[in-house]
Structure formats: C-alpha cells, structure tokens
Amino acid sequence: MKTRLLILLIGLLSAGCLGRRTANDNTDNNVTAALPAADSAVAETAVAPVCDSIPEANPEARNFERHGPFVENDTTFLYQSSVYDPEHDRTSHCRAYIEMNRESESYRLLASCTTPGYNDWNRDSFAQYLELLKEQHPEPLPVYSLQECPRAWIPICSYRGKYYVDMLYWYPIWITESLFVRQMMDGPFPSIIDAFERIDPTHYCFRTTAGYLDIQQVDVYIVDPVRKIAVFAFSGEEPENPRYLGLYAPPETVREMDLIEWDFTESPDGDEIDWDEPDYKALIAGRNSGSVDLQTENKPEE
Template sequence: MKILNILVVLLALSYTTYAQSGKKDTVFLLKEKRETGYHAIFIDKNPRSEFYKKISDFRFSDDESRIYAGYLDYLKGQRLPRFTDRTFPRKWIVIYQYKKKFYAYYPSDFMSHYQVRVTDSTYIDYIGGEGPVANKIKSFSIVDSSTYRFRLVGGLAKDRKLTVHIIDPQKGIAVFEEDVTGWGKRYFLMIVADKVRKIPVIVNYSLAQKELEYDFKEPDYKKLLEMKLPKDSIK
C-alpha cells in the first residue's frame, strides 16, 4: 500500500510539472473538471517522463507469479525447447496510432495494457485482465532481416501463428500479425521496450477514478506493412 501511495504521488507530481510548465506545444485530447476531480488525456513528449515507467514494467506481482506458475504447470508435460536466437528483441510494449503518428499509451486502467516477453523457454503474454500467460514456442524462423515467425501453443490458444513485421528498425516498431485457430487473424502495433521513450506517450490521467480508455482508431495495417514489403506482396 505504501508503494502504491508513493506511485500516486509521483504521477501527480509528474503531471503537475508537465501541465504547469507553460509549454505551448502541449496537446490535450481531453480536459474536464468534475466534482470528483480533474481528468485529462494529453500527449507527453518528455522522454524522461515518469509515465513510461509503469508501461515498461515487466516484473510480476505475487498474484501474477502464481498465475504464471499455473500456466507453466499446464505446459509441464510438453518439452520446452530453448529459444536461443539473439536477433529478436525480447521485450515489447503495445502502442497505437493517432493522426498517423505512433504513440505509447498510459491507460487509466492497466487491465487494458499489453506486453510481450520472450524468455529462453517461453513466449509470455502480459494481458492486463488475465495476468502473464506462458506459451510454448513450438517453432521459430527468420524469414528476412525484418520478418520473424513463431508457432505457439499455450493455455489460451492451442494453435497460434505469429508473424512479426519490423516496419521501423530505428524506433523498434513492428506490426504483430496473429492467426489463431478458431479465432481468426488480427493485427496490433508493438515497440521494443527499451526504445519506447523514442516516441511520445498519450496519458489518460485521473487520480479520482478509473476512466474510459481513449478510443484509438484502427490503423491501416496494409499501408503500414507496405513500409517494409513490396506493394505487390500485400493482398
């Protein structure tokens, strides 16, 4: 509880300093004062901002450690091959597009936050509402310098194909293309965790209560993939 209180104070100080800095380039997506307190959604361009810390935290809480152990027990009967590749980044954070630019997002409720970590034996989904989910890496291949493929099996999906398309190597931005048997195909944007401060963060700020998350528009993934692939290969 003490740690939580300290975090709240740090976030409040971070926002107050930023909001009162007088910078004319501060962009607010929403500002509202209510009886319960102040709510704002704004763009923080300061790479030293405190708001990057929590979205980049891959540590397990005690409850998350127990959840993760449960998924490992599920995989215990299956041999977990060692993942030895060193070209594929090991930690990723979900990002979004706003007006065709890339942003990290500090949510009001971290139930909606998503991260990925690859260890020497497992592919871990950090899902806000589910906890850390362990997946067995059945196979991995490097298609080219900007394309990686995984075949995964885990507690939430028995057969999962994942293709990672690196579309901006300098900033570590990729399109994750996921195809799960019975669920269909979906796409989402991710960034290498240690490069997340290279892009601004959109902050959904409210100390009084949890707020609705910002509704980002779906990116045009076809155009994003064209950043790395020949046009005639996109169907």
C-alpha cells in the first residue's frame, strides 16, 4: 500500500512540473514579445549603471553640454557640461545655476565689500598697492567731493531681461575722494583721480587710468535712478568711442538681485551663458537727466 502511494505521489509531481510548460502554452512567449529588445534604448536605460560606474559601461554618457534655463531638483540651471577623459578615468564638469538664498555665503560676501579692505587679504593687498602708488606720486593726493555718486559698485549682467550678479566675474569698483579702485586677481588696484566732474545729475566723469594702460577717462551714467544702476564707459583719447562698457550697481541694489553661481573643475571659457547684449548707447541716451544747481567743474578741495 505504501509503495503504491509513493509511486502515485511521484507521478503527480512529475505531471505538475511538466504541466508548467506545454506545447500550446504561449504565456512566456507573450511576455517576451511585450518587452523591448535587449539592445534598445529603453532596455539600456533600465539596466544602465549609474554615477561612477557609468564610464565603465558607456564612457560617452559622461560627455554632454546643455544650455538652459532648465530646472533640476528645484534649481534653475543656465548651463551644464561634462567631459569624460578615459585615459585618466576622470570626469570634469561645469555648472551655472541661479542662487536666490539671501543667506548664502556669496550674498554675505557681496554685502561686506563696501570698501576695498573688506577682508584681511584685500586689506593687506590694498595697503601694499597704495604704498607703491604714493612712492610713485609723493605729492599729496587730490581730494574731491563726489556729490551723490555711490562709492562702491559691483558688475551686473542681464539674462533674458533680468539683472543678475555673475559670481564668476563679480570684481567690484570703489571710488574714494582721491582714488579709483578696481578689484583685480591680486587685490584692489588704486589709481589717482586727476579730475572729477559732475556733468548732470546722472553723469559723473573721472579723469583716471582706472588701472588700464589705454584708459584716460571713466564716465558713469546712471541709467536707473531708483536702483542706481549705471553704465561705466572706459575710454582713451576719444571719450565718444569708449573702449570698454559695463553695467554696475551699488551693493544695496545687488542684494535684491539673484546671483549666478558656478561649480566647475576647470575654469569656464566665459561664453557658456548667452547673456543679453545691452544697447549701451540707448541706455545712455535714454537716462533721466536735468539741471542741477552746482558748478560744472568740481575743483579739488583745499
């Protein structure tokens, strides 16, 4: 009896195993037909390794360039690129994104740079440059009353009609009663103001080299009197044909603007973002101007 039961049990198990796949059973075939082919893009995406394992599977996946604006993880990017170097198994990247957090380190930096000596390194560099300048010009420096001209300026850029501070090139300018100071890579570089003139309420003229070899004059045109946004025109012997033009705003205005921050492994070329090209002539011609009750020529104070 036990032998018969054992034989019967073995027979049932064998039939069950064979019954999972029959000649007329197309279940597995239908499932296979519904899946993409193994070499399709969808299949590759589904099984592709991520992050650091990508170069081993597909090095080309690390090479891309993308221009914005586009949003990823609540961050608006204006530019992204990645280049994979298979010889050294290394990936370099460059990203530019909009920073709106007013408590960020960059905003604190901009708020602090109201004078050339806004940190220890700048303070020491400025002192050395100023000492060298006084050695070259031992006579007393001229002193001017700058009227209502702001003393600190930060360069700004326009992108799709909105002003930003580009933290890649944010070097400030400071104007004192005697000096025109430009932030450079080695620190704040001072130049003597040889003459100052307020042409009208929105036009200030400085006779100075501004740290350039080919510059003799800097004109500051206030094109937005409310926010004090200005066009700086740097010119040589022909003021009507400026060599360099740029938009600037004082720190109190900049604090209300969004920033463009950069994250990169190698220095960007500078053409990654398609900035607006301001019509400087139109801005200067259209600025608000009027009469002002002061002498056209602002003589140095005694």
